[in-house]
Amino acid sequence: EAQVTQNPRYLITVTGKKLTVTCSQNMNHEYMSWYRQDPGLGLRQIYYSMNVEVTDKGDVPEGYKVSRKEKRNFPLILESPSPNQTSLYFCASSFGGGQSPNEQFFGPGTRLTVL
Amino acid sequence: KNQVEQSPQSLIILEGKNCTLQCNYTVSPFSNLRWYKQDTGRGPVSLTIMTFSENTKSNGRYTATLDADTKQSSLHITASQLSDSASYICVVKGGAGSYQLTFGKGTKLSVIP
Numbered sequence: 001e002a003q004v005t006q007n008p009r010y011l012i013t014v015t016g017k018k019l020t021v022t023c024s025q026n027m028n029h030e031y032m033s034w035y036r037q038d039p040g041l042g043l044r045q046i047y048y049s050m051n052v053e054v055t056d057k058g059d060v061p062e063g064y065k066v067s068r069k070e071k072r073n074f075p076l077i078l079e080s081p082s083p084n085q086t087s088l089y090f091c092a093s094s095f096g097g098g099q100s101p102n103e104q105f106f107g108p109g110t111r112l113t114v115l
Numbered sequence: 116k117n118q119v120e121q122s123p124q125s126l127i128i129l130e131g132k133n134c135t136l137q138c139n140y141t142v143s144p145f146s147n148l149r150w151y152k153q154d155t156g157r158g159p160v161s162l163t164i165m166t167f168s169e170n171t172k173s174n175g176r177y178t179a180t181l182d183a184d185t186k187q188s189s190l191h192i193t194a195s196q197l198s199d200s201a202s203y204i205c206v207v208k209g210g211a212g213s214y215q216l217t218f219g220k221g222t223k224l225s226v227i228p
Contacts (some may be wrong), residue, residue, distance in 0.1 A: 040220070041203065043204065043218045045215070052219070090159075092158075101165060102164075103161045104149075104161065106158030106159050108158055109156065109158055110155060111156075
């Protein structure tokens with residue numbers, strides 16, 4: 001089944017404790033992206049990747065890191081989480097980039113709480 | 116600054132009725148516009164994607180329109196069902212080689228029996 005998977009789905013942690021949220025897709029998509037969603041603010045893009053070893057900042061990259069060493073995986077790293085990073089996180093992937101209108105597939109979401 | 120504004124913020128309709136959601140954008144240059152449906156706590160699911168040259172696109176009971184001149188789009192839902200209760204998000208992709216997406220904040224639709 002074609003899908004985007006995220007792990008963990010739920011995470012409660014404490015301020016300053018490094019964490020990684022994994023994202024994997026099995027559709028051979030070039031483009032992958034991370035978003036956070038907060039009440040009243042909608043989805044905001046954190047980082048995106050056009051292909052392996054190619055990443056770029058979205059609208060709210062502060063406090064986050066990403067890497068794209070393999071085409072299928074795009075982990076989101078919080079080196080020193082803070083309470084303002086408590087949010088619902090989504091990973092997404094699609095074919096192509098640039099002018100491509102290809103459909104973007106979203107993962108199920110990771111609900112992160114930082115105490 | 117690129118912006119996508121959706122209206123109304125929320126809407127309650129009776130099952131079986133039709134409704135129309137609005138999306139206005141300032142993104143320029145324009146590449147395409149997407150409508151997503153998001154059930155509470157789940158990832159968005161694509162309904163339609165329209166490019167500059169497309170005026171109307173349907174997906175079952177969902178019909179999206181696009182007026183690239185006025186930078187407006189609408190999503191019309193026909194014969195609503197309880198399962199249509201969700202947030203509907205308008206997303207605009209800019210052109211000129213960028214893959215930046217600008218998201219609207221969504222319209223929360225509640226369909227009641």
